[in-house]
Ligand SMILES: O=P(O)(O)OC[C@H]1O[C@H](O[C@H]2O[C@H](CO)[C@@H](O)[C@H](O)[C@H]2O)[C@H](O)[C@@H](O)[C@@H]1O
């Protein structure tokens with residue numbers, strides 16, 4: 001269902017992109033002609049606009065300084081729902097400079113150009129300043145046109161500062177950002193001066209979209225490496241704030257192409273073209289004349305084909321439409337000369353008086369003619385060296401219902417991931433491979449062409465631009481709703497005073513405590529698992545709590561039996577080692593809680609991988625037990641630690657744990673693998689909350705561990721009865737973590753010491769005076785809050 005159908009009315013949308021869908025050309029004083037703008041971004045977005053109440057904000061394609069003229073052009077554009085941003089004097093340094101001279105090559109793995117020492121008016125810094133200024137100019141226009149509730153969808157690398165500016169202006173605006181180009185590997189991105197500021201700004205958006213998983217993965221890993229933030233399944237997490245990162249492959253409006261191919265005038269153009277190329281197969285190329293499109297590589301591949309297949313020389317023609325683009329950038333001007341040189345060489349080598357193998361046009365063509373060309377071509381040749389999507393490939397397929405020609409497609413275009421099944425994929429750098437693919441395409445049987453075409457045609461029909469827009473908007477709305485709910489769920493400080501009062505009055509109490517970070521003495525960067533020690537300040541308090549016959553104290557830890565024995569041997573306490581795999585009664589004997597048939601074959605292999613990374617990551621450490629492995633890099637360099645964790649997970653998934661029944665938990669600063677179904681740290685907080693246990697198991701593992709769930713439910717039932725743990729009758733608190741399933745938070749392990757101490761004081765006072773008053777509590781506690789009325793029986797920290 002489309003988004004608008006679900007909501008009843010069309011949502012208002014401001015689409016903000018560098019280019020408006022129409023560009024103005026001055027035809028006289030105060031008069032303009034408006035032409036369709038080139039490029040896939042515009043084509044793609046045109047397919048989206050209908051289902052929203054859309055207005056476009058963007059550069060109109062010309063400089064206009066005179067206010068009267070500005071008003072006239074704005075009026076003409078308003079009829080097309082377009083709002084101009086007049087960039088004028090900023091344009092050159094912003095668009096030719098920072099956007100297309102610096103960002104574009106970086107995004108496409110082409111490296112930063114050398115800064116020109118002689119031109120002090122045009123440096124990285126001046127271009128960067130212009131870029132920021134231009135982004136502010138977009139903001140100003142948006143502010144003038146924004147109405148409450150509008151969704152603002154920013155597009156592409158031209159507008160990386162806009163999300164931050166928008167959120168600074170009004171944090172409530174729903175902001176999405178979509179990148180139409182690829183996102184590079186962090187190794188390439190990190191060469192960019194000002195790399196962090198751009199990432200930070202983009203991360204203020206609610207939703208970030210990319211064409212492919214590769215680009216999204218590069219983005220997330222770049223953020224983790226450069227900013228030291230956390231990368232998760234959902235996206236990027238920074239100080240508890242999640243920026244959702246997702247994949248939305250753009251498509252086209254296929255029906256527009258199918259309809260156009262049926263128009264009489266287009267049929268007429270097709271006939272003319274067929275006549276013009278009678279007796280020859282037509283290979284078609286349609287690209288902006290951009291370095292990323294691999295036009296020289298295409299010519300070299302074609303030259304090789306002609307060289308090696310003399311019988312084809314007068315039977316094939318390559319028609320290349322090279323749409324002029326970004327002439328203000330020196331690299332593009334050089335490319336034009338290079339392309340012309342190659343065309344001259346190849347035509348000179350293989351042409352004759354009456355026929356030329358390459359027809360190269362330095363111009364754009366109108367839409368109808370483009371459709372006619374797509375429709376009559378036998379082969380479409382796309383050799384991009386790197387390309388966000390490449391919609392030309394889609395358009396060709398949409399126009400080939402009758403002919404069922406072959407798409408030869410670069411594996412480095414985003415489209416390679418969607419149309420790879422029906423296309424012949426090539427590495428454009430490999431001229432021999434391109435040449436062979438041309439040959440294969442030209443000789444392909446009708447049956448094979450039909451099968452390949454069917455696959456791709458189905459894809460192009462289904463994954464349209466409309467679907468792309470719907471999916472992005474739906475995700476944006478869901479993301480915003482979820483994050484609003486998350487804010488509502490942020491836990492409050494533990495109401496210590498209230499807990500103490502009710503704890504004192506209760507006759508049957510259960511305290512469940514963690515160990516590391518809860519009861520341990522303060523740790524430093526060098527602390528190892530084996531060195532963990534119970535905080536000496538707690539000894540007396542813990543003894544008092546354990547010796548109280550009305551109180552049962554449990555320490556539930558990830559640590560192994562040895563460590564717990566060493567620290568708690570002298571206490572009358574329950575110990576649950578390895579997250580409950582081993583239990584020790586207050587009398588001191590350990591019992592195993594491991595299911596008999598549990599397969600632990602994976603442990604040794606995984607341990608080697610953990611050890612490898614521990615050895616190579618200074619200040620990280622490994623906690624290994626019989627059933628679980630935890631690699632902790634809390635004290636390692638944050639950026640390096642995260643990068644290592646990611647690599648480690650990749651090794652683990654592809655090797656030792658690929659077929660094992662394990663849970664993998666990616667913590668803030670740790671990677672944990674444990675036998676499936678064991679309680680994870682955070683599960684204890686939800687254990688008493690609801691009937692569905694454990695709450696956090698990933699969907700795909702739930703069914704496998706249903707037997708385990710059943711036994712957990714049983715245990716829960718027993719505990720609920722014994723301790724009378726009604727819903728409101730217990731208090732769970734996590735230490736210093738904002739994102740938690742616990743109901744409350746306690747700021748630090750110091751506060752845990754104070755709080756546990758106060759529990760014993762409360763009991764003593766109640767015993768001597770019969771009550772524990774607010775003033776008693778206030779005299780002793782720094783952190784206190786108002787709270788509930790029922791008697792608490794359970795405290796989980
Ligand atoms: O506006 P220009 O500087 O003339 O450039 C035209 C567009 O080029 C880029 O297009 C990208 O978007 C397409 C649609 O998502 C995608 O298929 C293609 O692979 C990309 O190169 C650029 O990203 C756009 O902003 C430009 O408008």
Ligand SMILES: O=c1ccn([C@@H]2O[C@H](COP(=O)(O)OP(=O)(O)O)[C@@H](O)[C@H]2O)c(=O)[nH]1
Nearest residue numbers: 038039040041043288323364365390391392
């Ligand atoms: O003379 C032309 C030839 C092509 N196109 C359009 O330009 C877009 C190119 O998009 P693509 O995604 O392939 O690459 P981009 O140019 O955006 O990098 C396609 O929609 C083409 O229909 C155009 O406007 N004029």
